[in-house]
Amino acid sequence: MSYTSFYIFAFLLNFIFAFANYVPSGRSEHTTTLVNKKIYFHGGFAWPDGEASNDFFYLDVSQNFSTSALPWTDLTVPGSSRRFSYSLFPPGTPFTSKFNTTNQEWTNVTSGGIAGSDSTSCASFNKSLIAIFAGANDDNANYLWILDSFALTWSFSNAPNAPSDIYGYCAVTLPDEKILYIGGQYVNTDLASMASDKRIIIFAGTGYTDHSTVLDDLWILDIETYQWSVGNILNPNGLAIFSHTATLVDDYMIVAFGRHSYNGIPSDVSSTIYMLDVSQRDSYQWVTVFTTFKK
Secondary structure, three states, rough: OOOOEEEEEEOOOOOOOOEEOOOOOEEOOOEEEEOOOOOEEEEEOOOOOEEOOOEEEEEEEEOOEEEEEEEEOOOOOOOOOOEOOOOHOEEEOOOOOEOOOOOOOEEEOOOOOOOOOOHHHHHHHHEEEEEEEEEEEEOOOEEEEEOOOOEEEEEEEEEOOOOOOOOOOEEEOOOOOOOOOOOOOOOOOOOOOOOOOOEEEEEEOOOOOOOOOEEEEEEEEEOOOEEEOOOOOOOOOOOEEEOOOEEEEEEEEEEEEOOOOOOOOOOOOOOOOOEEEEEOOEEEEEOEEEEEOOO
């Protein structure tokens, strides 16, 4: 009998601890990773204090639940001074650690790698490789670094014709192992998810030319034709948000946390989880109940 361990590679330093009856506070600019029917959240800016956070927790999506009673589990060490923020990693600082989801242990990766940068979006491919492209850094460089998650080694790839000075994009791995980079230039990472029928679904964010405009629209990209279309939401709720995450689980896009404006006040930061039913290609609907094995 063989056992398989799954790992989350977090580009920060952190530890874990478990608590019950946990309800996370509002936050923005965090990241999410879906592993074995758990959505792991870490880092970002937590409110009401607005400081960089070392929070690490997950949402259990292996069971039925409603948005009024979410199955959270906290894995954060109280009092830890190690916080996640793009402002806390100066160039040249190693910042990679690995979380084993089986034994719930962190391991620091000390094999070197890229200098600190922010507003990046990671993409996994070829089963064991993770690509990190560009990001906001002191050099405004368009480096493409590859982490081998098995060997725990970094390599530099000299990709020709790479766009310059790009950050705040969405990176999506396609079925043919190509990586699609969407948008950029501001903090709008992790807003896109790919459905099993080759749709990439993008919700909300901010405008490129006018960063003060917060969007509430839904866009669909058909990756077979590379044609864009506007998603039809049957019950629009007026949700305009950015610096959130959008994670696709079965027929649901789970939109988590984020900010409603640039005012920088606690009331503009979301502590809410929204769910969009994406099971139909021609219509979408906000729902409050998550049901496993819907099909």
